[in-house]
Amino acid sequence: xxxxxxxxxxxxxxxxxxxxxxxxxxxxxxxxxxxxxxxxxxxxxxxxxxxxxxxxxxxxxxxxxxxxxxxxxxxxxxxxxxxxxxxxxxxxxxxxxxxxxxxxxxxxxxxxxxxxxxxxxxxxxxxxxxxxxxxxxxxxxxxxxxxxxxxxxxxxxxxxxxxxxxxxxxxxxxxxxxxxxxxxxxxxxxxxxxxxxxxxxxxxxxxxxxxxxxxxxxxxxxxxxxxxxxxxxxxxxxxxxxxxxxxxxxxxxxxxxxxxxxxxxxxxxxxxxxxxxxxxxxxxxxxxxxxxxxxxxxxxxxxxxxxxxxxxxxxxxxxxxxxxxxxxxxxxxxxxxxxxxxxxxxxxxxx
Ligand code: GDP
Ligand code: MN
Numbered sequence: 001x002x003x004x005x006x007x008x009x010x011x012x013x014x015x016x017x018x019x020x021x022x023x024x025x026x027x028x029x030x031x032x033x034x035x036x037x038x039x040x041x042x043x044x045x046x047x048x049x050x051x052x053x054x055x056x057x058x059x060x061x062x063x064x065x066x067x068x069x070x071x072x073x074x075x076x077x078x079x080x081x082x083x084x085x086x087x088x089x090x091x092x093x094x095x096x097x098x099x100x101x102x103x104x105x106x107x108x109x110x111x112x113x114x115x116x117x118x119x120x121x122x123x124x125x126x127x128x129x130x131x132x133x134x135x136x137x138x139x140x141x142x143x144x145x146x147x148x149x150x151x152x153x154x155x156x157x158x159x160x161x162x163x164x165x166x167x168x169x170x171x172x173x174x175x176x177x178x179x180x181x182x183x184x185x186x187x188x189x190x191x192x193x194x195x196x197x198x199x200x201x202x203x204x205x206x207x208x209x210x211x212x213x214x215x216x217x218x219x220x221x222x223x224x225x226x227x228x229x230x231x232x233x234x235x236x237x238x239x240x241x242x243x244x245x246x247x248x249x250x251x252x253x254x255x256x257x258x259x260x261x262x263x264x265x266x267x268x269x270x271x272x273x274x275x276x277x278x279x280x281x282x283x284x285x286x287x288x289x290x291x292x293x294x295x296x297x298x299x300x301x302x303x304x305x306x307x308x309x310x311x312x313x314x315x316x317x318x319x320x321x322x323x324x325x326x327x328x329x330x331x332x333x334x335x336x337x338x339x340x341x342x343x344x345x346x347x348x349x350x351x
Contacts, residue, residue, distance in 0.1 A: 024058065027168035029149035031055070031062040031084075034130065034138065040074050042155035047081045050153055054163040055083055063143045063150075065089040067096045067129070087143045095137035096129045099257065107263040114266060119189060122266055132262040134234065134269035136253035139244040147241055148172070154235045160293030161303060161312035167289060171238055177285040178277045179238035181292045181301050182323060183330035185229040190266040193259060194275075195227035201255045202279045209248045213282040217337045218330070219275060230330035232277070234270035235296045238289075248280055283338050288331065299326075305343075 031050065035043050061084040064070065070088045079086045098104055114122025121127040144150070149168050171179060202210050219230055243249060261267040277286060291308050293316045294301045301323050302316035303309050309318070323331040335342050
């Protein structure tokens with residue numbers, strides 16, 4: 001650098017956030033990422049979004065899980081960016097393998113059928129283990145013992161707005177058990193049999209488990225004859241681990257698992273979480289986190305009101321908003337079924 005008249009940055013240019021948070025009482029909570037070693041650099045992008053938009057003020061811990069051991073490079077680079085403590089978990093084989101009762105030839109035939117049909121991830125064995133792990137096992141990892149809330153983060157996601165308050169504390173203070181930022185329709189051909197198995201469990205086997213103030217009208221508009229395919233997009237989710245650890249949730253998971261749909265179909269964890277939440281929780285125990293600027297391919301949540309965009313320093317393109325601008329979004333139905341007013345965004349939208 002030839003311009004010696006420009007002074008180098010001094011200590012005073014590096015503002016420490018630490019002093020603001022040293023006495024801060026965090027919630028009992030942790031971020032969570034299931035991720036492969038090969039996804040390290042995509043994950044580092046996600047971590048940077050989470051840290052700059054949120055966690056640099058709170059320093060929440062982060063649990064990472066993998067069906068293979070994490071490499072030293074992975075652990076070093078990740079811990080270097082996370083402002084809380086990191087725990088790296090190798091998933092026990094019993095959480096990532098075929099249960100005895102699964103006919104693996106039949107599972108293979110399903111993968112071949114779905115590959116031929118061009119169904120996304122239809123031919124993938126690992127994707128099925130991933131969906132099953134996220135449905136019934138991640139919260140059983142030792143690393144989660146004693147922890148109350150989790151927040152799931154995937155590689156290659158973005159937060160394009162500031163998340164200006166502590167989401168974990170908000171869950172705690174309001175007795176919330178499930179939080180999301182996007183909801184949309186599932187691909188019907190991936191979940192054959194899922195709704196029948198769900199109705200069998202909640203309506204025939206355990207009607208006493210169904211919440212009095214349930215949210216079944218979010219997932220069915222015809223008295224449960226059909227599932228409307230609405231699901232909270234679980235690549236972003238905050239949740240109460242005690243809910244997932246509950247007897248009711250685990251019996252529901254075991255019931256689904258016994259049907260073999262993770263392997264003989266391609267059941268996803270998102271519709272499963274959504275169905276469980278809709279039957280077992282009250283409407284007041286779920287929460288829509290707005291103004292996140294969240295992105296996971298191929299959809300974006302993006303505030304369209306000028307005031308929100310300014311307040312939260314959003315950098316997403318307003319016209320890209322999926323939640324209120326796409327017929328495939330279930331966010332309007334969520335608001336309607338909770339008796340919440342839809343924001344008046346179409347008229348207020350500015351491009
Ligand atoms: P999509 O969002 O449905 O397209 O699925 P992803 O490929 O993003 O997978 C969902 C999450 O599971 C991501 O956090 C992935 O990193 C993770 N994941 C998927 N498959 C595997 C796997 O075989 N092993 C590990 N360790 N993580 C996986
Ligand atoms: Mn993903």
